[in-house]
Amino acid sequence: xxxxxxxxxxxxxxxxxxxxxxxxxxxxxxxxxxxxxxxxxxxxxxxxxxxxxxxxxxxxxxxxxxxxxxxxxxxxxxxxxxxxxxxxxxxxxxxxxxxxxxxxxxxxxxxxxxxxxxxxxxxxxxxxxxxxxxxxxxxxxxxxxxxxxxxxxxxxxxxxxxxxxxxxxxxxxxxxxxxxxxxxxxxxxxxxxxxxxxxxxxxxxxxxxxxxxxxxxxxxxxxxxxxxxxxxxxxxxxxxxxxxxxxxxxxxxxxxxxxxxxxxxxxxxxxxxxxxxxxx
Ligand SMILES: C[S@@+](CC[C@H](N)C(=O)[O-])C[C@H]1O[C@@H](n2cnc3c(N)ncnc32)[C@H](O)[C@@H]1O
Numbered sequence: 325x326x327x328x329x330x331x332x333x334x335x336x337x338x339x340x341x342x343x344x345x346x347x348x349x350x351x352x353x354x355x356x357x358x359x360x361x362x363x364x365x366x367x368x369x370x371x372x373x374x375x376x377x378x379x380x381x382x383x384x385x386x387x388x389x390x391x392x393x394x395x396x397x398x399x400x401x402x403x404x405x406x407x408x409x410x411x412x413x414x415x416x417x418x419x420x421x422x423x424x425x426x427x428x429x430x431x432x433x434x435x436x437x438x439x440x441x442x443x444x445x446x447x448x449x450x451x452x453x454x455x456x457x458x459x460x461x462x463x464x465x466x467x468x469x470x471x472x473x474x475x476x477x478x479x480x481x482x483x484x485x486x487x488x489x490x491x492x493x494x495x496x497x498x499x500x501x502x503x504x505x506x507x508x509x510x511x512x513x514x515x516x517x518x519x520x521x522x523x524x525x526x527x528x529x530x531x532x533x534x535x536x537x538x539x540x541x542x543x544x545x546x547x548x549x550x551x552x553x554x555x556x557x558x559x560x561x562x563x564x565x566x567x568x569x570x571x572x573x574x575x576x577x578x579x580x581x582x583x584x585x586x587x588x589x590x591x592x593x594x595x596x597x598x599x600x601x602x603x604x
Contacts, residue, residue: 336365340380344368344403347387352400352477353533353562355555367402371395401478405553408446410497411453413548416577419599420454424544424575425461428470432462438470441542443532443566444550445474448485448525449494452517454546455524456502466520473538475530486527488517532562541571548598549579560586567592570602 341361348354356364368380375395377383386392387399411417424440432438440458442451451474458465458472476482492513495503503515510516530536532550545566551559566576567590578584578598587593592600 336380343384348403352531353558354553371398371402401480404478406446406481408449410449413580417457421457421461425458428543429462432468432470439542440472441545442474443545443547445476445485447481450546451525455521456506459521466523472525474525474527477531479529482527482529489514541569542574543571544575546577548577551582564590572602572604574602576600
């Protein structure tokens with residue numbers, strides 16, 4: 325079929341690229357600069373072929389019809405970048421274990437709820453790292469009302485994250501003692517999270533730039549390496565919404581190349597280069 329409907333670069337017009345840009349902005353708040361034209365071609369042309377569409381234009385017309393709504397999700401998935409790793413930006417996990425979780429443990433043992441959020445969790449390395457930090461600093465967390473909400477716009481990565489199985493290369497960043505404590509071999513050199521730790525994360529598909537059906541507030545939110553895909557206005561609006569979802573004295577962790585430009589307007593105090601605390 326591939327050969328029957330070849331898609332070549334000459335069929336990919338500037339109008340097609342502009343249409344993809346418009347879709348990415350409207351559906352996910354993702355800003356695709358002009359420099360991404362070739363990247364968009366390589367990502368989207370696979371979908372055009374897999375659906376046996378005759379051209380980019382035909383594919384883009386299809387995704388905007390009612391019948392194309394499922395494929396619209398696949399298009400958004402194709403446009404997102406899911407690079408992640410265990411204990412990425414390690415200082416956030418050190419801060420979480422030494423400052424946040426001990427305070428949460430006191431509160432949760434007194435009968436209150438404890439909530440953390442990994443917003444844009446990709447294939448799960450971030451929320452599973454958070455879960456290992458929680459189980460290390462508060463070993464009986466899974467027997468209490470303690471949960472880690474883990475969300476992403478991409479349903480495919482949420483399915484992988486929920487499965488919680490990783491290959492040898494992916495688990496290189498996990499300290500060996502934690503690997504043996506929290507994971508079991510799953511064949512072919514893979515390891516899978518096992519035991520009480522599995523009760524901590526709750527995985528959901530969620531677009532950060534749409535409405536959030538989320539009750540309550542969080543002691544800490546990880547929103548890392550995702551706002552780089554948004555424009556300034558979208559970013560600022562998101563920072564404000566995340567700040568509103570933090571408890572007083574709760575923490576926001578951002579990616580190492582990111583900063584919260586509107587921190588003081590959002591009621592956030594910067595306590596380290598990529599760590600913000602919600603003002604009381
Ligand atoms: C580079 S990964 C970052 C993963 C993790 N936070 C980390 O720092 O390792 C970016 C993730 O953001 C997700 N994403 C992009 N736009 C989004 C949106 N509008 N709402 C929710 N997630 C989004 C992508 O699907 C992708 O999994």
